[in-house]
Amino acid sequence: MDVELTGRAEDYLRAIYEITARKGYARIRDIAREVGVQPSSAVEMMRKLSSKGLVNYEKYGGVTLTEKGAEIAAAISSRHETFLKFLRIIQVPEEIARRDAHILEHQLDPKTILQFSRFVEFITNAPDRPKFISRWMELFKSYCEEEDRKLKSNNFRRR
């Protein structure tokens, strides 16, 4: 019942998932743009995903996810969200966070992913001690700002 997917296949699945959410179906061109490859590469991958029963693909027709494909893509997408939130919490600049969330979402052990999401959960919904946790965030943030100031003055001195 479980499907083996390479990290790259997951990227394509999530891309299709997101495009589909916006406009109901995905064209080869959209997918290629979203994943950052040439259309011919997207076609190749569609054949693979189709043979695994994850997408509905017919030559020259729009691409949609099968039920199984959508299920998997949703899981990948939620993982992606977790990592994005996490990177924001540790103060990674938005643009970089968006890029790196992609990288984090592959290959990690389910237990590791679980712990990442607990961390996010703990920090954002701080079970009992909301004040305590938000105080923690404040402290961490100013610690980072302090470090950034040090970095900048070092750079200045070096020039």
Place this chain on the structure above:
Amino acid sequence: MDVELTGRAEDYLRAIYEITARKGYARIRDIAREVGVQPSSAVEMMRKLSSKGLVNYEKYGGVTLTEKGAEIAAAISSRHETFLKFLRIIQVPEEIARRDAHILEHQLDPKTILQFSRFVEFITNAPDRPKFISRWMELFKSYCEEEDRKLKSNNFRRR
């Protein structure tokens, strides 16, 4: 001056770095075992790394790092340590943490890596407020234990 390295090449470099630290040089066999591939694959990679001036490699001879190779490997290794510490902090079981630290250490943006290491630094050396932070760790830990209990009783109910 900068060298382009695939994630896999980094794995090999760090392996050589660690083996070398233990016994002064690395044999093809050691490297293959550490990286988890067949010896012939290690030979192939040694030729690549050698052509980039990162390792000293002669047929049938032990492998050592060049100065440049050692410099890069040290950076990779320290990144690895950061991620390992981080995974421990978020309560990932040791064995899994060791495996996943490998995965984390590649491809991430330097700024992201910096923020990971600041997080670790902040948690372990808590600049001003040692008590505050260690209290945070305690809270997070018991939050995870609580969640684990919930998981287990759910599993139990399902059987």
Place this chain on the structure above:
DNA sequence: CATAAAATTTAAGCATACCTAAATTTATTA
């Protein structure tokens, strides 16, 4: 010191995933 065992290397091949260029199909518009 010859030979057997162990280590290493070479050779041939496979899978993934990418690309460019050319061919084909579909869509648009004059």
Place this chain on the structure above:
DNA sequence: TAATAAATTTAGGTATGCTTAAATTTTATG
């Protein structure tokens, strides 16, 4: 609707990195 433009697909290649099996070299031992 015929011609052109745009999108898609196919064909042929490339690079990485892995494998097994056979050949070679080095090391260890009777």
